[in-house]
Amino acid sequence: MKINVLRTDLSEAVSNVSRAVSTKAAIPALEGILIKAYGQKLSVSGYDLEIGINTSIDATVQKEGEIVVSAKLFSDIVRKLPEEVVCIETDDRMITYITSGQAEYQIVGMSSVEYPDLPTFEETDNVEIKGEILKEMIRQTVYAVSDNNAKPVYTGSLFELSEKTFRIVSVDGYRMAIRKESVDNEIESEFVVPGKTQQEVLKLIKDDDENVEMSIGQRHIMFKIGEYSIISRLIEGTFLDYKSTIPKDKKTEVVVNTRLIINAVDRMSLLNGDKIQSPVRCLFSNDEIHFSCTSAIGKANDVISCPVMGEEVEIGFNNRYLLEALRNIDSDEVKITLNGGLSPMIITPVKGDSFISLVVPMRLSNG
Secondary structure (H helix, E strand, O other): OEEEEEHHHHHHHHHHHHHHOOOOOOOHHHHEEEEEEEOOEEEEEEEOOOEEEEEEEEOEEEEOEEEEEEHHHHHHHHHOOOOOEEEEEEOOOOEEEEEEOOEEEEEEOEOHHHOOOOOOOOOOEEEEEEHHHHHHHHHOOHHHOOOOOOOHHHHEEEEEEEOOEEEEEEEOOOEEEEEEEEOOOOOOEEEEEEHHHHHHHHHHOOOOOOEEEEEEOOOEEEEEEOOEEEEEEOOOOOOOOHHHHOOOOOOEEEEEEHHHHHHHHHHHHOOOOOOOOOOEEEEEEOOEEEEEEEEOOEEEEEEEEOOEEEOOEEEEEOHHHHHHHHHOOOOOEEEEEEOOOOOOEEEEEOOOOOEEEEEOOEOOOOO
């Protein structure tokens, strides 16, 4: 293989695909990236047997070929090369020569035969959605994905397509986030996409009107984002019947400025840390929300004014879970609905139901 390629293009491609590379793999080749030069394109791939990222960039290909190189070393070298044009050449001994200006490197590569093939699958459904909409939907729900592998299905989000509506649902046992959008297709499908895959999709979607194509199979999904393809396993298992968990009754309803309540909860959070988890106590009464927190290191109190409709209620929350729900709603005001002190808090925009967040309360001690 012998090619010339622009350093900025190569560096960006290698940086992005390297996020799918294993740091400690049983197969040594999986700690590398696969480089293929054919036609006038350079293909770059990273794969950890769960998620694969592939892209192609323009290159001047003088001799076609392919090789696997250490992802970390190659990325570090490319990022620090002095000139914009990079020459990459390999020989029969799998030595890779990298030249840019006066800088020269020789690194040991591996045969591409040792690199596992990225999965191929039979597509059962295909959906296109605006990138900025998908990015917003994932961002507003992925925070509620579980990091506990005891129930693997909840380490991903439910993607549900039905009745011309696309929903993403994330749940971890302590909170739930639901985001929906109308889509122009008749597909009826549901599948669970790993949280890690969604994070990579988030990073690759640019802020423009470009569509993202989702190709769905029985056990895999592929996201096509510009020149990038992300292929991932789907998570098998039965997802929560989320509709049945949303409380139907409401005893208390509050409309409050989002920034005001975030700041108040944030102030209470100063008394909590990684080793200290005391609930933030919220008393909804007389057109005010009284906040308090008592932990081993002290006490804090605060009050904000807002219209409180319905019954007085006192309820406690994990400060981080409550803050994440409030910070992801993206509206100046939020509506908070409560059904007593032991039922989950429902957070929605004041108008519409495109976003719903539930936060399960913490049991409060007396006093």
